[in-house]
Each structure stands twice: as C-alpha cells, then as structure tokens.
Amino acid sequence: MTAPEPREGIMELRPYKGGDAVLEGFAEPIRLASNEGALGPSPLAVAALERLGPELHRYPDGGATAMRQALAEHHGLEAERIVCGTGSDELLSQICRAYAGPGDEVVYSEHGFMWYKMTARSCGATPVAAPEVDLTANVDNLLAAVGAKTRVVFLANPNNPTGTAISRHEIERLHAGLPEDVLLVLDGAYAEYIEDDWYSDGAELVEAAQNVVMTRTFSKLHSLAHIRLGWAYCPTAVADVLDRIRAPFNVAGPAIAAGLAALADREHAVRTRAHTIQWRDWLAAEASKLGLGTTSSVANFVLLRFPDTAGRTAHDADTFLRQRGIIVRTQDPVGLSDCLRISIGNEDEMRTTLAALSEFMQD
Ligand SMILES: Cc1ncc(COP(=O)(O)O)c(C=O)c1O
Known part of the structure; x- marks a missing residue:
C-alpha cells in the first residue's frame, strides 16, 4: 500500500502551540499568555459584529477595500500598497512562501518571534538565527548572517518575547546593508505601543525602497485577536505578488466589520495604550524589586528572568502561578527557558499576578 506523501521536511515541523486558554480547576483563569489586549475590544467593534447577523450568507469583499481605505486614512498611507490577511501570521507565511523556498535562507534575530523559524521551514527554506546582544536584535549580527542564499530577513520591532526594540536609525542601517534583492520584513505587531521619535514602524522605508514590507495586526492594541485581522504595507510589486497568492476571500466579513469599528474608536485605543504602558512599567519595576531580571519592554508584556536555583526557576514559577489560576508563557521554544x-492585563490581574510572584520568591 502506498499513501500520499507530504513534501520533504513537512513531517519534521511541529504544530504552532499558542498560549493555554484553559486551566483545570479554574473556570475563569487569569489569561496572560498570548499578549492579547489588556482591556478587551472596543464596544463599537462588538456592536459592529452584532449588526452583521443578517449579512452572514454573503461573501465579504474579497479585496477588503473599505478596510484598506480606512487603514490608509488612519495611518497616512497609500491604500493600493496595503494587503489584508487572516492575522499577520498569515501574511508572514505568504511573504515567505512567495520569496523563499528550498535551498534559500531566511534570517531572523536569535530570540525572534517563533513563527519566523517555523514558517521558513514550512516553505522548505533554512532559518538562520543572528545572535542578539542583551536580548535585543543586533544589526551587525543580522547583516553578518545574510549571505548569497538569503531571501528574507524577518525582524519584529518591538520583538516578542523580549519586548525590546531597535531605533529608526538602526533599522535604516540594517536596510542600507542588505542586498537589494533581499526582502526586509519589519513586523510591527506591537508598534502602536511606542509613540517616541527614536522609533519608526518602517512605513517610510516601505515607500522609499523596493525591498521593505511592514506587517501589522489588530490582535494587540485593538484587542481583536479572535477575529484574525492583520495587514501588510508593501512596495506595489510585493502587494501585487501577495494579491496573487492569497485565498479569494482571505479576510472574513466579521474581521472587516470589527476592524473598521475598532480603528474608528480612537478613544478606546488611546486608553488601552496608556493603561498598558502604566501597568507594564509597574509590573517590570515591582518584579525587579523581587530580584527578577527584566528587559526594557516597549510592548504589551514583560519578560522576566528567573534564577536557576531549584525551586526558583521559571518552570517552578509557571507551576506556582498555574496553581493560583494564572496562565503565563514559558519561553523554551525561543531558547529562553x-x-x-x-502579558499586561487589567489592574486586578496585574496585582494578583504580582502578589503570586512575590509569594513565590519568598516561599
Ligand atoms: C511579533 C509578532 N508578530 C506577529 C504576531 C501575529 O499576530 P496575528 O494575531 O496578527 O497573527 C504576533 C502574535 O503574537 C507577534 O508577537
């Protein structure tokens, strides 16, 4: 008997494992494992979803025209260069699929978002990690990792799970050092949490160059992870490529309806950003008073480093927190065991989590 065989390398892939959502013994655990929005979705987005009911038998607009137009107006961009996707994960995969394949290399930062390595492998390409310095992407090391086989460089800025970001100047230096036929993908999933001048999401570089793409998501600041909506800002030639390979109706109608409403609710976004920054910095400062290492996170989560003494490790802390109904995320897959x-949640969630961490460290 013979059976269909998947392409070489597929059976070596492991399925992506997201943060846990359920915890035995807890009807409503505190969920801080997936960097979802701290205050929940905009009420306007929820209302938009409710209004959709009678339209559910219709196909959505396959070009997500209204969404792209609204994004262009909101961010001061060109709508023709925007491609929407079922979460930015999908777009990152499509970019990889379009530009890299067997025999090619895909460069990413050592502790970069784990999807880069996985999606490179799923395209048959070889992922190449560039060492970080102080848990921060390093431009010299990224450039040194680029070789004749490199097709794509992925950089999350800020990065998940380290929370660190590099400056506008460093991004420009990275781009200037890349061959013109290597695509630089600047993943701005957490871009909205930074409003300082030293930072750039890369949109200007997208417009100035032929080989830079910026990806964004509605899953973080807009707190709409459930509806799966992401977008890419591209050189027109790259937008054309992505349009050719995406599925006909890749963005669902509910995602478009909720996304449009969330984008219009600026007050909710401003409140979510301010809350997130306040409680992120509070949690990092309090955790460091407990003797835990922290990075300078500029995203919607903190990364805490635990001692390696038995009973005090990150895995011990994870077990301890789970026993108290709190789900956070271990980081073994990116080499930070x-x-x-x-993730930053509401005030109660933050205070409960800190109290549990404090108990763990004193135990
Ligand atoms: C850096 C980074 N990029 C992309 C994503 C994917 O987001 P989406 O929900 O849009 O697929 C995440 C999700 O955690 C992320 O951390």
Missing part, C-alpha cells in the same frame, strides 16, 4: 513572558 529561564524566562516567563507575562
């Missing part, structure tokens, strides 16, 4: 990543 001594760390836990904790």
Whole structure:
C-alpha cells in the first residue's frame, strides 16, 4: 500500500502551540499568555459584529477595500500598497512562501518571534538565527548572517518575547546593508505601543525602497485577536505578488466589520495604550524589586528572568502561578527557558499576578 506523501521536511515541523486558554480547576483563569489586549475590544467593534447577523450568507469583499481605505486614512498611507490577511501570521507565511523556498535562507534575530523559524521551514527554506546582544536584535549580527542564499530577513520591532526594540536609525542601517534583492520584513505587531521619535514602524522605508514590507495586526492594541485581522504595507510589486497568492476571500466579513469599528474608536485605543504602558512599567519595576531580571519592554508584556536555583526557576514559577489560576508563557521554544513572558492585563490581574510572584520568591 502506498499513501500520499507530504513534501520533504513537512513531517519534521511541529504544530504552532499558542498560549493555554484553559486551566483545570479554574473556570475563569487569569489569561496572560498570548499578549492579547489588556482591556478587551472596543464596544463599537462588538456592536459592529452584532449588526452583521443578517449579512452572514454573503461573501465579504474579497479585496477588503473599505478596510484598506480606512487603514490608509488612519495611518497616512497609500491604500493600493496595503494587503489584508487572516492575522499577520498569515501574511508572514505568504511573504515567505512567495520569496523563499528550498535551498534559500531566511534570517531572523536569535530570540525572534517563533513563527519566523517555523514558517521558513514550512516553505522548505533554512532559518538562520543572528545572535542578539542583551536580548535585543543586533544589526551587525543580522547583516553578518545574510549571505548569497538569503531571501528574507524577518525582524519584529518591538520583538516578542523580549519586548525590546531597535531605533529608526538602526533599522535604516540594517536596510542600507542588505542586498537589494533581499526582502526586509519589519513586523510591527506591537508598534502602536511606542509613540517616541527614536522609533519608526518602517512605513517610510516601505515607500522609499523596493525591498521593505511592514506587517501589522489588530490582535494587540485593538484587542481583536479572535477575529484574525492583520495587514501588510508593501512596495506595489510585493502587494501585487501577495494579491496573487492569497485565498479569494482571505479576510472574513466579521474581521472587516470589527476592524473598521475598532480603528474608528480612537478613544478606546488611546486608553488601552496608556493603561498598558502604566501597568507594564509597574509590573517590570515591582518584579525587579523581587530580584527578577527584566528587559526594557516597549510592548504589551514583560519578560522576566528567573534564577536557576531549584525551586526558583521559571518552570517552578509557571507551576506556582498555574496553581493560583494564572496562565503565563514559558519561553523554551525561543531558547529562553529561564524566562516567563507575562502579558499586561487589567489592574486586578496585574496585582494578583504580582502578589503570586512575590509569594513565590519568598516561599
Ligand atoms: C511579533 C509578532 N508578530 C506577529 C504576531 C501575529 O499576530 P496575528 O494575531 O496578527 O497573527 C504576533 C502574535 O503574537 C507577534 O508577537
């Protein structure tokens, strides 16, 4: 008997494992494992979803025209260069699929978002990690990792799970050092949490160059992870490529309806950003008073480093927190098994989590 065989390398892939959502013994655990929005979705987005009911038998607009137009107006961009996707994960995969394949290399930063390595492998390409310095992407090391086989460089800025970001100047230096036929993908999933001048999401570089793409998501600041909506800002030639390979109706109608409403609710976004920054900095400062290592996170989570003494490790802390109904995220898949990543939630969730961490460290 013979059976269909998947392409070489597929059976070596492991399925992506997201943060846990359920915890035995807890009807409503505190969920801080997936960097979802701290205050929940905009009420306007929820209302938009409710209004959709009678339209559910219709196909959505396959070009997500209204969404792209609204994004262009909101961010001061060109709508023709925007491609929407079922979460930015999908777009990152499509970019990889379009530009890299067997025999090619895909460069990413050592502790970069784990999807880069996985999606490179799923395209048959070889992922190449560039060492970080102080848990921060390093431009010299990224450039040194680029070789004749490199097709794509992925950089999350800020990065998940380290929370660190590099400056506008460093991004420009990275781009200037890349061959013109290597695509630089600047993943701005957490871009909205930074409003300082030293930072750039890369949109200007997209417009100035032929080989830079910026990806964004509605899953973080807009707190709409459930509806799966992401977008890419591209050179027109790259937008054309992505349009050719995406599925006909890749963005669902509910995602478009909720996304449009969330984008219009600026007050909710401003409140979510301010809350997130306040409690992120509070949690990092309090955790460091407990003797835990922290990075300078500029995203919607903190990364805490635990001692390696038995009973005090990150895995011990994870077990301890789970016993108290709190789910955070271990970081073994990105080589940080001594760390836990904790998403910023509401005030009660933050205070309960800190109290549990404090108890753990004193135990
Ligand atoms: C750096 C980074 N990029 C992309 C994503 C994917 O986001 P989406 O929900 O849009 O697929 C995440 C999700 O955690 C992320 O951390």
